[in-house]
Amino acid sequence: MTASILILGGTTEAYALADCLASRPGLRVMTSLAGRTANPRLPAGETRIGGFGGIPGLVDYLRQEGIAAVVDATHPFASAMGWNAAKACRSVGVPLVRLERPAWAPEREDRWTQVVDWEAAVAALQTGGSKRVFLAVGRQELAPFAGLEDIWFLIRVVTPPDPMPHFRAYELLLARGPFDLESERALLDTHRIDAIVCKNSGGEATSEKLVAARERGIRVIMRERPERPCVPLAASVAEALEWVDRTLGRGEP
Ligand SMILES: NC(=O)c1ccc[n+]([C@@H]2O[C@H](COP(=O)([O-])OP(=O)(O)OC[C@H]3O[C@@H](n4cnc5c(N)ncnc54)[C@H](OP(=O)(O)O)[C@@H]3O)[C@@H](O)[C@H]2O)c1
Incomplete structure (x- = not known):
């Protein structure tokens, strides 16, 4: 049967x-x-x-x-x-x-701030004094960050946000993983990124940005899983x- x-x-x-x-x-x-x-x-x-x-x-x-x-x-x-x-x-x-x-777990050298929602992530960016932030949160979750006018954002999404929230200063990068370590290192260096915001998706396709951040002492605001x-x-x-x-x-x- x-x-x-x-x-x-x-x-x-x-x-x-x-x-x-x-x-x-x-x-x-x-x-x-x-x-x-x-x-x-x-x-x-x-x-x-x-x-x-x-x-x-x-x-x-x-x-x-x-x-x-x-x-x-x-x-x-x-x-x-x-x-x-x-x-x-x-x-x-x-x-x-x-x-x-499995979820990603921080290693000893990591500078993670773990948050339960985007409100807490926005607060962490404001208190942390970040100026150039790599936003890897998905195209539907950008809006909470648009009000942070003192920050320049590198926004990486697979497909263009529609509508695109009004950010004062940003670059939109359309790209689909997996992303390798060399290209993640280059991305952080080229754009002089000082913080990353992402979700704890786990898996290998998008984890190399965390390695590159660790090597550079870059702060990561990590949204925990629901x-x-x-x-x-x-x-x-x-x-x-x-x-x-x-x-x-x-x-x-
Ligand atoms: N959230 C993310 O970060 C993310 C990232 C990558 C891929 N995805 C995929 O995108 C889909 C939507 O994500 P979401 O965060 O909007 O989900 P969600 O908040 O868990 O679901 C919202 C509603 O979307 C419908 N839905 C979700 N997944 C479905 C499925 N596989 N088949 C049929 N209906 C589904 C259901 O509608 P009804 O109540 O009408 O059944 C559900 O109540 C998911 O399938 C997920 O695997 C999500």
Whole structure:
């Protein structure tokens, strides 16, 4: 009998998991994307795009599609979807695992200020006297920083912000990771960056800026991950695959 598995996607881990599972016989693999990106890369298997309509919508979807297991592989900062998934899966009795890459941790030489929201990050920039700040927070989270008129910003995003908040002085850099150490060093040096603001996304694609900052003694304002519901965790695609096999009671063919 075919078992249906739902992957809540939007991360490289979700694509990798779909790649591994889609070729397995007797398994229907559905990845769900939020629909924030125009023309997203489509994962292996089937894809659905757009919100479910909150917890009730997800409950209906799980029932209608006869989903046997759910992997929440959304981004560490996409917590609303994680809470909805936990509540919907519990109410329908569908097993759920959270696939999440480990967070970055500061090393001894690091100069991190860890904050829980952007308000605290703005306050940290104001008290820290930073003048040239590398903002790597994502295109939808720029607005809280636009009022800092004494700071010049280097803003790196994958796609252009729309609308672009009104910054007094900035340069917009469109680039998609992964970023290597040499280019991150050059970026910080060329723009004479004295502080970085970013989210604790974890993973290797965007971690080299932290190494370059450490080498230079540059301050990092690091937004910590939001609180998550208490569900089983897989720290890698391999661990998620093991969970799927255990949960569906089957081994790799
Ligand atoms: N936040 C980030 O920094 C970040 C970075 C990289 C990628 N992403 C990806 O972008 C997507 C949206 O992020 P977000 O921070 O806006 O999420 P969020 O705050 O957790 O979710 C907001 C709403 O968007 C819908 N949604 C989110 N992920 C979905 C998915 N995979 N499939 C279907 N609907 C989804 C849900 O709508 P309904 O309530 O209507 O179901 C959810 O309630 C996520 O899938 C995430 O993996 C986010």
